[in-house]
Amino acid sequence: MSSSRPAEPRVAGRTAHLRLADPEGRWRSVRLWQEVGLPGSRLDLAPADGGWELALDLPADVDRVEYLFVATGPDGGTEHLLDPANPRRVGGAFGDHSVLELPGYAPPPWLGVDAPEGTREPLAAGGVDGQLWASAGLAGDAPAPLVVAHDGPEYDDLAALTRCLAGLGRPVRAALLAPGPRDERYSADPAYADLLAGEVLPALRARVPVTGVLGLGASLGGLAWLHAQRRHPGVADALLLQSATFFHRRLDPQEAGFARFGRIARFVEEVLAARTAPRPVPTVLTCGRREENLANNRAVAQALARQGYGARLVEVADVHNYTAWRDALQPHLGALVARVARAAP
Structure with a gap:
């Protein structure tokens, strides 16, 4: 996977594959923010090829997932980041989120x-x-x-x-x-x-x-x-x-x-x-x-x-x-x- 060009998130069945490029090594750790009740033990991205990656099994009772990356720098400070590789974004009461739309989801007619x-x-x-x-x-x-x-x-x-x-x-x-x-x-x-x-x-x-x-x-x-x-x-x-x-x-x-x-x-x-x-x-x-x-x-x-x-x-x-x-x-x-x-x- 190239570290120079972000790869769009991929959804296969109920599994989402996410990546945050970090070619300069800015982040000490990256974690996923979400509100669909996934266990905290499954939300840490792993360092991989100039970035951070996560394969995430999603629950069967949601059709879409809003998310952000929570990136921690060397000094312990954190930033909440939209997924730069994901063009799907949605507004909310507390700002924009990236969104995964799972198979079967459709906006209202x-x-x-x-x-x-x-x-x-x-x-x-x-x-x-x-x-x-x-x-x-x-x-x-x-x-x-x-x-x-x-x-x-x-x-x-x-x-x-x-x-x-x-x-x-x-x-x-x-x-x-x-x-x-x-x-x-x-x-x-x-x-x-x-x-x-x-x-x-x-x-x-x-x-x-x-x-x-x-x-x-x-x-x-x-x-x-x-x-x-x-x-x-x-x-x-x-x-x-x-x-x-x-x-x-x-x-x-x-x-x-x-x-x-x-x-x-x-x-x-x-x-x-x-x-x-x-x-x-x-x-x-x-x-x-x-x-x-x-x-x-x-x-x-x-x-x-x-x-x-x-x-x-x-x-x-x-x-x-x-x-x-x-x-x-x-x-x-x-x-x-x-x-x-x-x-x-």
Whole structure:
């Protein structure tokens, strides 16, 4: 293998062959960063022919793997590096990653469908900023479903949310809410739930006619939507919760250092213990099969189903990232938008 020209990563079956060229010997060691739960003992690259190499057997329950090289220099300092040999890269909440797409993976078909972009306007309500998007041709005074997305600008940039909505073939609007102080607001915060129900949604309903509201959120944003709906049952007519952060004391002790772990865990325990709910709404949850959140999502989905939400959990072949959430939007987003199109205002 030539040390002067990087070799693209090769995937044979479920085995990935990775190489990082290092002809000048800059690095003392190189390790793979990934989030699909591979044992740490399998992540060190071995020195080989002016570089570093790793043959990695990948789990059967993922279709794609995002990764970085963590290179350690002679002084002990580390750098997180994209794979210079891999042209496939994907954006994420914490920057770009290199990505391996395994046999059988395909992006969602709707990404290849041309649809009018729609319109956008600035949005500010109750101290929450964002954008109000509407499908092309939707008159300002025409009633339509409203998707209210936590982390809305990132959902749009990294998961193509409005592109997906534009392809639904029905009139729809989306309020893309910026998080502000995310870890506080989205961690089962009563003040934020009150703000969402008492100021943000009324301001949106005063601005445009709404047939019904679909609450959309991922990670802490999904948790925040369920918390708001339990505290204010009329705030949403359906929920789509992706990899929601339903921290539980027994299932998630590794997260105990998060500043609002206790508040989240108390709320989740209340949900799991409840026998009924004041106003259950149609709910779909999605979660990666190798996520740490999978066990707590299974528990919450079962509880919501018992309480009349008609909830179901869709487990996907990915982990906790925006591409996974993008790939899992359909058909659930379209089906729930259709439900709230028929909801009473």
